[in-house]
Structure formats: structure tokens, C-alpha cells
Amino acid sequence: MKQILSFVLNGQPVVTLAEATDTLLDVLREGLSVTSPKRGCDTGDCGTCTVLIDGEPIRSCVTIALTVEGKEVTTLEGLSKDGELHPLQKEFHERYASQCGFCTPGMIMTATALLNKNPHPTREEIIDAIAGNLCRCGAYIEIVEAIEAVAGGDGKESA
Amino acid sequence: MMTSIVGQSVPKTDGLGQVTGSALYIDDIKYPGMHYIKMLHSPVHRGLIRNLDVSAAENVPGVLGTITAKDVPGQDGYGFFMDQQVFASEFVCYRGERIAGVVAVDEDAALEGVSKIKVDIEEQEPVFDMFEAMKPESPLVRPNLETNLWDKFGDGTQTIYRLRAGDVEAGFAEADEIVETEIYEATHDHAQLEPHISIAFLDDAGRLAIHTDSQAFYLHLVLCLCPVLGLPTSKIRYIGGRIGGGFGGRNDVHTDHITGIAALKFKVPVKWRLTRREDLATTMKRGPYIFNVKDGVKKDGRIVARYVKCWHDCGAWAGMDPMPSARSPSLAWDPTACPIYGTMAGASLPTNRPPPPCAVLPRPMAARPLNWPWTVRPRPSA
Numbered sequence: 001m002k003q004i005l006s007f008v009l010n011g012q013p014v015v016t017l018a019e020a021t022d023t024l025l026d027v028l029r030e031g032l033s034v035t036s037p038k039r040g041c042d043t044g045d046c047g048t049c050t051v052l053i054d055g056e057p058i059r060s061c062v063t064i065a066l067t068v069e070g071k072e073v074t075t076l077e078g079l080s081k082d083g084e085l086h087p088l089q090k091e092f093h094e095r096y097a098s099q100c101g102f103c104t105p106g107m108i109m110t111a112t113a114l115l116n117k118n119p120h121p122t123r124e125e126i127i128d129a130i131a132g133n134l135c136r137c138g139a140y141i142e143i144v145e146a147i148e149a150v151a152g153g154d155g156k157e158s159a
Numbered sequence: 160m161m162t163s164i165v166g167q168s169v170p171k172t173d174g175l176g177q178v179t180g181s182a183l184y185i186d187d188i189k190y191p192g193m194h195y196i197k198m199l200h201s202p203v204h205r206g207l208i209r210n211l212d213v214s215a216a217e218n219v220p221g222v223l224g225t226i227t228a229k230d231v232p233g234q235d236g237y238g239f240f241m242d243q244q245v246f247a248s249e250f251v252c253y254r255g256e257r258i259a260g261v262v263a264v265d266e267d268a269a270l271e272g273v274s275k276i277k278v279d280i281e282e283q284e285p286v287f288d289m290f291e292a293m294k295p296e297s298p299l300v301r302p303n304l305e306t307n308l309w310d311k312f313g314d315g316t317q318t319i320y321r322l323r324a325g326d327v328e329a330g331f332a333e334a335d336e337i338v339e340t341e342i343y344e345a346t347h348d349h350a351q352l353e354p355h356i357s358i359a360f361l362d363d364a365g366r367l368a369i370h371t372d373s374q375a376f377y378l379h380l381v382l383c384l385c386p387v388l389g390l391p392t393s394k395i396r397y398i399g400g401r402i403g404g405g406f407g408g409r410n411d412v413h414t415d416h417i418t419g420i421a422a423l424k425f426k427v428p429v430k431w432r433l434t435r436r437e438d439l440a441t442t443m444k445r446g447p448y449i450f451n452v453k454d455g456v457k458k459d460g461r462i463v464a465r466y467v468k469c470w471h472d473c474g475a476w477a478g479m480d481p482m483p484s485a486r487s488p489s490l491a492w493d494p495t496a497c498p499i500y501g502t503m504a505g506a507s508l509p510t511n512r513p514p515p516p517c518a519v520l521p522r523p524m525a526a527r528p529l530n531w532p533w534t535v536r537p538r539p540s541a
Binding site for chain 2: 029033035036038039040041042043045046048075076077079080085089090092093094096098099100101102103104105108134135136137
């Protein structure tokens, strides 16, 4: 039986219906047509469905939708403000940190959570933070450089 | 000046959509009245289908109907050799082969339908090793083969491709040393991040439109969709462009012909998206390669002659395989460094493994066998 679910999505309050077995990814993608979180594995392994729940990076494909009642959910769509790209989006774009782009939403959301907590992470901390996000095209070097550029590093690979 | 663009980076044309989330992949697209497919895959590696009863599935609420071999509108054969069956109807020859699809209003109803399909398969002993499959006493990988050695080109051997440049024997005679090695390249799955997916629908011009994740449009159109669906190219609107990785894994048709058949039969938009488990367990792999490499080398280190024999386990169906099998040994040749070269060929040998797509060729492994020992390891005895 569907139940009423209300939460804040990218700054806007939403009210929708969800089965007890629906995942947050189901509700976002199928119910609300928010398609940036991707369905890569549906088992919490690949990280491309990552969204922020109250600022924490969470795999939406293994999160029961009804557990986000009253919470704040942020997806990639919610990062740019007033038509301005978020610095991470800008650096990912300019540094070619996306190839096929399927892992990009999860990568950027994970990086957002990292930088919110730790604005100047070391390269090791960046690598550690995105360890749960798979990029099969192998753009990891550019991804780390883009995050490093936002974090105030030079965005160049050290020798 | 023309040179002003040399050395300058060009913005990635589709990059903005990817970083803002507005880029639409196939699973992000919905059509009104869209239905979903779930598939019954073969649970065994090799066997004969004694009976297939889909009637109980068709009575499940929400199920529109089923698709089986009987619903293939054109010819039931595709691929380079035009022989791969769309659905198994009499025999299965690899675990994961499609047997019947259920089309329903949502995936839950379709899955419920799949669980109601009754199939009776007489399981047979499978063959997994290509050298076992070459032995005369080996069971046939599938009953419609006369031999496990494919000889589609009629030259009396399983060889499908030969390449020669210069006199290889004379090259070896000229060499100071002969070095031989065997390289085993294991099975790979491409594991692109977006599982295989397709949407098919009839557009307002009466054409069958298919959103595809294909990496080989024209090949898939002429070697699969047109013959299987019984349509000319002008009646198929093949829509592609954005895929979540490929790496060769989308060089064979996995879902387009199935959604096409369903859309033609039920006249509704149909989506089939594979789960990750389904993608890994049932779609095509890059089968193992074995290269025998013989090099004639001079004392100063130059390779003056090379002879390569290549065997490729192409799984139960040729699929798009003859191309990579043929090309792989030719890529082991570097004409600038090794003037004399010969291959026995890229032999495609069938086993009861999932068939391969025209996947990433094992070029580095083949081209560098003697100088880069990190790729050289003995073939597992098992």
C-alpha cells in the first residue's frame, strides 16, 4: 500500500507516494522524474545513484524511500544556483572529468559532501572519498584533479 | 591563422549535460503507455527444450503477453553468420540464453509472469574448454553444428583468416635465436556502468523507432534488426548517441531486437533494461584467447620474423566474433619492427559459454609477448 512521503528535494518541499519497498532511487527516478541519480547496479556497489541526505552521501538505490521523510535530499540537479554552475560542475566540465558521464552524478555528489566537511582535502583523502564510486571509463585522474582544483590545489597530478 | 587552434583544448561537446544531470540516457526516457520486458533465461549451459508453456504467464494481471521464438517476424538468425537464434526454442547452448520474454505494465508484473513460465529442459553435458571442444569425441556445442570446428569459409580447416608478409621460414633461418611462448588472455566482461537497455515504439510515421545503446549501428541494423524484424532499413528509426560506457560490450545486439519484436507485436512502447546481475550473467563476454607466438630474434635484439597462432573461445554463437578473432593476430604484428610475419589465423572455437561481442581486441597482450612479461602467464590447466 502506498504511503504519503514528504521531504525537501533540492530546496523545494515535495509530497509524493511510495510503497514500503520502494527505494529512494525508485521514487526520484520513476516517481519524480529526477534522473541524474543513475541505476548502475541497484545493489549499492557502483555509487552512481549517490545523493545527499541531510548533507551525507547516500546510495539511493539501497535506501528505503520512506526513511527520508522530513529530510533534505540533494541531487546533481540541485547543485547549480541561478544558472551558475557549482565549482565542482565547472571543474568537472573543464577538466574532462566525465567521459561517458554515467558515473558523474554520483562522483560530483560524493565530492560535494567531502568538500562541505573538509574544504581542503589531501589527494589521499579525495581518493579515499570517491573509493566507492566506480568509473569504468577510467577518468579517475581527471576526476581527482577536478576535485583538487576546487579544493584549492593546483589540480595537477603530482609526480 | 590555422595554427591558433593547435594545442588548444576544445570543450567537451556533451560535457555540460553530464555535469548538470540534464543528459538523458535511455533509462531516463519514458513514453506514455510504456511497457516493460522481463526475460526467462536458460538456467542450464546446454540442453534440449522438451516443452515450453507460457500460458500461465499471460494470465498474470498486468501482463500484456509473451514473446518467444514464434513471434520473430523475420528470420530467426542474426550475427556475422546469420545463425544466432533470437529465442531458444528447441535447444539452449549457453546459460543465460533467452527463452521467453514477458511484456507487462511494470517490471514487477513482468517478473511475476516470468516466474509462471513452465519450461522443461533436458540438461546435457556442456563443453567449456575450446581444446576439448576440438576433440572428435567432444559433444557438439549445439545440435545444429556438424562439428565444433567452424569452417564457414570452406578452406578445409577451422582457420578463418591468414596473413602473411614475407617468407617466414627464411626469416627464422636468418635469426640467431628462436623464442616461443604461449599467452593466455582470460575472459573479460566489459562491465560498462549502464546496463544494456533499449526502448522500442512505433512512431507517428509508422516506423519502428528504437532507442539503442549500440556501438555498431550499421552492423546491427543490417546483420540483426532488418533480418530479424523483417523490415527494410527505411522502416527502422535507429536512435542512439548517449551510452553509459561500452568498451566493446555494446558491439553485439543484446536488447534492441527483443524490444523491437515486442513493440511490433503489441503496438506499445516497450523498454527492456537489464539488471546488473542479468547483464553480468547473460550477456556476451570477450572469451579467452590463446596466442602461440614464435619469434626469430637477432643477437642485437631485433625481431626479424614472427609467427602467431591464435585461438579464441567464441562461446556458443559466432555473433560478431569473426572480426576480432581475425584481427587479433594481425594486430600482433608491428611492420616497422618486424618485417616478416605470418599467422595461422584467428580461429573461433565454440564452447557452451556466452557468445562474445566484437569486443576489445587483446592487442597489447598479443603485440608485446616477449618483451613485456607481465602479460605472459601459463594457461591454467583446469
